[in-house]
């Protein structure tokens with residue numbers, strides 16, 4: 130136990146932090162009262178201040194497509210494809226010159242499906258908004274399944290339909306290859322990794338795991354759940 134702890138300490142000293150992949154969900158002027166919703170929301174003011182703090186610490190904000198690269202860097206990502214990513218996050222990040230990735234759950238486009246964690250609210254991005262983002266050089270679009278299931282509870286065939294279905298649908302909409310995938314709830318198993326490999330995603334991400342250290346390039350990549358206090 131002690132040896133493990135010392136080993137980990139030596140590893141950290143010899144492998145400084147190279148970068149952080151931030152996981153965000155919604156950007157909202159006013160955050161929800163319910164805790165499970167509030168945790169998914171940051172205000173534009175808080176996000177801007179956080180970005181400026183990291184810039185002052187010497188971090189560069191880079192696109193997911195430029196990884197792996199020398200740090201310190203931050204990659205900003207949003208899961209699910211909320212409309213506020215287009216209306217609030219996009220203008221802010223454009224003004225700050227910060228690249229970002231949105232992982233789209235394709236059934237949320239035009240609110241074909243309701244995000245059940247926000248009952249009664251139509252929060253998904255429209256097809257037109259998604260197409261507008263597809264032409265924005267700062268924006269990378271990734272897939273996040275069709276229906277947002279916990280992939281590790283599905284059969285291999287069901288997983289394949291969810292993963293490949295969202296990739297193909299998104300590619301058809303944006304007219305470009307979709308190279309990145311985020312596991313809903315972070316949930317995945319060996320089938321998930323195999324399918325993503327077969328579909329030739331260049332990166333996959335989970336919902337936890339902290340920063341990336343020098344020389345690390347794991348699959349899936351770890352992220353930092355970026356929560357506003």
Ligand SMILES: [Zn+2]
Nearest residue numbers: 208209313314
């Ligand atoms: Zn999600």
